[in-house]
Amino acid sequence: xxxLISGAKILLECLVREGVECIFGYPGGxxxxxxxxxxxxxxxxxxxxHEENAAFAAEGYARTTGKVGVCCATSGxxxxxxxxxxxxxxxxxxxxxxxxxxxxxxxxxxxxxxxxDTFGITRPCTKHNYxxxxxxxxxxxxxxxxxxxxxxxxxxxxxxxxxxVFQGHYQYQPVNSIxxxxxxxxxxxxxxxxxxxxxxxxEAKRPYVYGGGGVLAxxxxxxxxxxxxxxxxxxxxxxxxxxxxxSSHPNFISMPxxxxxxxxxxxxTECDLLIALGVRFDDRVTGRxxxxxxxxxxxxxxxxxxxxxxxxxxxxxIVGDVKRVLTKLNKNLQELAPTMQEANSGSRxxxxxxxxxxxxxxxxxxxxxxxxxxxxxxxxEIDRMSGGNAVVAVDVGQHQMxxxxxxxxxxxxxxxxxxxxxxxxxxxxAAIGAAFARxxxxxxxxMGDGGFQMSVPELGTIASHGLPVKMIIxxxxxxxxxxxxxxxxxxxxxxxxxLDSFPDAEKLAGAYxxxxxxxxxxxxxxxxxxxCFAEPGPYLLNVKxxxxxxxxxxxxxxGAINEMVLSQPKPVTV
Amino acid sequence: xxxxxxxxxxxxxGALMRVTGLLSARGYNIESLTVARTTDPTLSRMTIVVExxxxxxxxxxKQMNRLINVLQAADLxxxxxxxxxxxxxxxxxxxxxxxxxxxxxEIFGARVIDSTLEGFALEATGEAEKLDxxxxxMRSYGEIEVTRSxxxxxxxxxxxxxxxxxxxxxxxxxxQSTTGVLNx
Numbered sequence: 001x002x003x004l005i006s007g008a009k010i011l012l013e014c015l016v017r018e019g020v021e022c023i024f025g026y027p028g029g030x031x032x033x034x035x036x037x038x039x040x041x042x043x044x045x046x047x048x049x050h051e052e053n054a055a056f057a058a059e060g061y062a063r064t065t066g067k068v069g070v071c072c073a074t075s076g077x078x079x080x081x082x083x084x085x086x087x088x089x090x091x092x093x094x095x096x097x098x099x100x101x102x103x104x105x106x107x108x109x110x111x112x113x114x115x116x117d118t119f120g121i122t123r124p125c126t127k128h129n130y131x132x133x134x135x136x137x138x139x140x141x142x143x144x145x146x147x148x149x150x151x152x153x154x155x156x157x158x159x160x161x162x163x164x165v166f167q168g169h170y171q172y173q174p175v176n177s178i179x180x181x182x183x184x185x186x187x188x189x190x191x192x193x194x195x196x197x198x199x200x201x202x203e204a205k206r207p208y209v210y211g212g213g214g215v216l217a218x219x220x221x222x223x224x225x226x227x228x229x230x231x232x233x234x235x236x237x238x239x240x241x242x243x244x245x246x247s248s249h250p251n252f253i254s255m256p257x258x259x260x261x262x263x264x265x266x267x268x269t270e271c272d273l274l275i276a277l278g279v280r281f282d283d284r285v286t287g288r289x290x291x292x293x294x295x296x297x298x299x300x301x302x303x304x305x306x307x308x309x310x311x312x313x314x315x316x317x318i319v320g321d322v323k324r325v326l327t328k329l330n331k332n333l334q335e336l337a338p339t340m341q342e343a344n345s346g347s348r349x350x351x352x353x354x355x356x357x358x359x360x361x362x363x364x365x366x367x368x369x370x371x372x373x374x375x376x377x378x379x380x381e382i383d384r385m386s387g388g389n390a391v392v393a394v395d396v397g398q399h400q401m402x403x404x405x406x407x408x409x410x411x412x413x414x415x416x417x418x419x420x421x422x423x424x425x426x427x428x429x430a431a432i433g434a435a436f437a438r439x440x441x442x443x444x445x446x447m448g449d450g451g452f453q454m455s456v457p458e459l460g461t462i463a464s465h466g467l468p469v470k471m472i473i474x475x476x477x478x479x480x481x482x483x484x485x486x487x488x489x490x491x492x493x494x495x496x497x498x499l500d501s502f503p504d505a506e507k508l509a510g511a512y513x514x515x516x517x518x519x520x521x522x523x524x525x526x527x528x529x530x531x532c533f534a535e536p537g538p539y540l541l542n543v544k545x546x547x548x549x550x551x552x553x554x555x556x557x558x559g560a561i562n563e564m565v566l567s568q569p570k571p572v573t574v
Numbered sequence: 575x576x577x578x579x580x581x582x583x584x585x586x587x588g589a590l591m592r593v594t595g596l597l598s599a600r601g602y603n604i605e606s607l608t609v610a611r612t613t614d615p616t617l618s619r620m621t622i623v624v625e626x627x628x629x630x631x632x633x634x635x636k637q638m639n640r641l642i643n644v645l646q647a648a649d650l651x652x653x654x655x656x657x658x659x660x661x662x663x664x665x666x667x668x669x670x671x672x673x674x675x676x677x678x679x680e681i682f683g684a685r686v687i688d689s690t691l692e693g694f695a696l697e698a699t700g701e702a703e704k705l706d707x708x709x710x711x712m713r714s715y716g717e718i719e720v721t722r723s724x725x726x727x728x729x730x731x732x733x734x735x736x737x738x739x740x741x742x743x744x745x746x747x748x749x750q751s752t753t754g755v756l757n758x
Binding site for chain 2: 017019143181184304306310
């Protein structure tokens, strides 16, 4: 009898064995037994104000640490509210485990109170999901879930647990081994392919490194740096890859794609060898696929075989973990260096002088004004405060693109952005997750006035824990990115994009018991940011910026990435 | 073009849903799908015929292989393979045509599984095109009712089944997975 313990306690035991320290969640009817067991358990539970934000916070935790983030919700509405976060984690390959309660086994299928087919609903939202049928299989499933979430190409895994499984008692035996015969991870790239890749790289006249989230996921930042320096190749990083090479590194160009820099996109278009590392040739990067990197041979390294050749055919595919592949590749490059390096130094000098010319010709422009705070000015001032060291969580829209363009990172895992799915409302909860994961770091949440209003309830979570998150709202009174498209492509018919009411930031923050302020003069900006960053607790800074500023460069939908609109088109006079 | 996919998958709840969901999420229409247990009751063999643009065939197989419950996905449209289908049919037959129907059935290698005053129940196996002809011929004799099984297919060359080995729990985010080889 003494060895029988409850399902809820078995679950906690498994979580401890997986190294879980913190769960973001929201309780409910069927998870009551679990929350009862949590009551006096060392694992910390952070009560968010909406389940969607539990998933985003778990992502923020995972993105900043590389560990598996954990979120928890009750059955029915709790589980359905998680789905956006699950898809978000799926699109960006972020390791999270979601635990959901389900109605008791005998009620499943009876349209019971708060019943939803979570297993069915979340099947396409997850890397894998489980419905626990009996308590005996719970430990096995939990360990499988963590293994699946964190290994290979990371992603979200959901475990749906009926109430009677939490309540049942079972003789707990720790599970020491898991077996997923159909789960194939290809870690080591093909040695012959890697050798050929090294040869191609030395032979290329205009090699170009295109790094993405896979570099961060595999922890290959050191290896990436070595590659870039050995080859002396320019390097662009996708929205997911920012921070995998320090922004101050001379070989780092910028982000490519729809709002990438001129030099990044011209480099893509003119390179003769594209070294694609942990990227998926997303449409926001490639623009019109047929015109993307037209002169380049492609070396594509990815842990997921399904990404190779999905959008762009690879001349040399290497399936493997970026870190492992680069470690071998760098060795091969070094071996070939004595014979090859000298031979192509001339072409490399030419390539760099071309790259530098593009950079000087059309740099990313920080607009300033003495009348209004320009959004780019705001972002560059935030960057000055961060100095490349703060965690920066962004929401989705114009501010996200300007942040990607102007904010520098000295190390990996400081940049949190809902990149693939583009989920508004991501920024603030992601910052909460980061604040718990990296309490020693300054955490900044940059949001638009639209996304912030999707996250307002989380001010409660921030207040409860006194989280010193620097909440900065780039407030232009519009859903800026949608407005930009309406202006440029829909005859400026501004349809449902005006956010003409916004709460008084000082009062709103004050209502939650922390400081807030609104500014609109460029002269106030620096002092206001300094006050915000000096505050030991939460701070809400609402910055009114030029309403009609647009993000440039911009590749119109369906355009080739070298066909950028570089600045505001002149109004046509009739 | 029609692609014949053979899957070996774990016989687990939701496994079928994962396969069909993957296809429908990419907008592919399933022409036929059959599934049954193998000699190992923990595994199922599935044959799927799906309409896929020829440039996407490799991608479909890769996506299938990503599913955790799938042990092996193979494109049988490439390489030697046979596909067969079963047809069960009732044909209403007037007395004077019964002899002719039996003759035709014999030509197509069909068997009579039931005979009543109204007509016959027949079964036939073969390639899909042959069965189409059989159905057309039978229709000329009278009212028919047809159930087709969809294709079941087998590769004619041995394929190595590569399975992952067990790993230790809590192995962390970057655990090593070695690959063992079994004969399948």
